[in-house]
Amino acid sequence: MARDADERQRLGRAFQVGGARYDRLRPSYPIDAVRWLVGSTEPLRVVDIGAGTGKLTAQIVDLGHAVTAVEPSADMADQLTAHLPDVAVSHGSGEATGLPDRSADVVVYGQAWHWADPVAASAEAARILAVGGHLGLIWNFLDLRDARMAALDAASHDLDQGSTENSSSAKSVGAQFGEPAVREFIWSLPTSTRDLADRVTTRSYYLAADKPGQQHLRELCAETVEREFGPIGDTVVEVPHRTIAYRFAIG
Template identity: 50%
Template sequence: MDHDPISSRHVKQARDAERQRHASSFGAAAVSYAEHRPDYARDAVRWAVGGAPGVRVLDLGAGTGKLTATLAALGVDVVAVEPDDAMLAELRRALPGVRAMSGSAEAIPLPDASVDVVVAGNAMHWFDMAVAGPEIARVLAPDGVLAGLWNLMDDEVEWVAGLARVAGGAAVGPRDTPAAWRAATAGMHLPRAGAAAVRFGAPEQVEFAHGQRRTADSLVRTLATRAGVLVMPEGQREALLGRVRGFLDSVPETARGEFVLPMRTGVLRVRRL
């Protein structure tokens, strides 16, 4: 059957518009994002960048600086780039000693071959890699590394699997649990091999144990910062978060006081050739 190129174009435009709507939703919740989103497992960050103090690292789509802070603590020379003004303001407030710039993966405000590593924390799935891939390759030095990091809810733990079912795809999306992350990110963030001036080696996927100390209230607030929840109509959002809170109140592990949300940090790393 022949495909209608106009219809295909419209479908792509609609998908791109929806992706942009989700990607741009975080600024309105920047303060909550900074307060409630987890950091990244330090071993995962160290593996992503190679662990050498002084290595030049670009944190791309840096948000409020969750990953940036861990990079700075490891002693790397980090520069953060973030397109949303409200998120960038939170980053600058929290990390005044870090160079933080307005920019995007598709238009990186750095010179050619100026960094050894490009990382993105829970951000690379928002990039338009057809444009961002050549930009990332441009700013990477020869033999440089591109690494995406994602914080994952460990649904191999029974109560976490139950939470994921109650929260649904808006709050626990297609890259938010380990098995789903492995499938969704196996090749999604990489520039196409053979594209002009963009050549990367084989990707590596590794997961690192992690956890976040939460209460039922703060975990609900964490899930409220997910893009799928932020774009919901208010009534639907409140109903969803109410169901999540009801579930947490019913589970012995989460019903009283503080607990540790079992997590992993997944890293997808590739080296520029």
């Protein structure tokens, strides 16, 4: 089910708090997926929009590229700057990055394209990309083909009107770009049962919920993890993930 624009803005702004928890509990991306997303071993100018606490940014820096981060939430951007003091941050958004025309070889969004207005963000990406550049979108998911992951996903969405596959927003990329190349990556992440249960506290719909709603989601996710994986604590379990990545060349 697609979100309407008001709902998208309300949930997207929920990331104004919770940066430290986000940084601790959310995974990075499989490095092969990041390599594919950027698409070159030559050093490129990469703009990471909705960079958050810098999870994707740090991986692209490690691959040898020059990254500029764009992030509207000061709380998230403060975490990024603490880890990556040499990365320039623009406190803009996908719709208005504040960056010059044709200043990027690659524009990427990690887990963030679905928060931007697709019409304005497509125009903005096309404006800042150099000739021959591309837009890369990437999302991590729990692998819902595993019944335990499906149960946890359902618990974490218990207060939503219906969960949204955020990557379906890739369809909204504008006509400035051609048809995408798409790749899927299947992987797993060793995670403590405590961190797995707590991951819900980093979700936009949790951050936007009232206190009783937040407590309900925490309890339901903890019960589900306990039932599916065992007691909440330091025990580490393998958590199946799926990553989907898109590359859109500028037309």
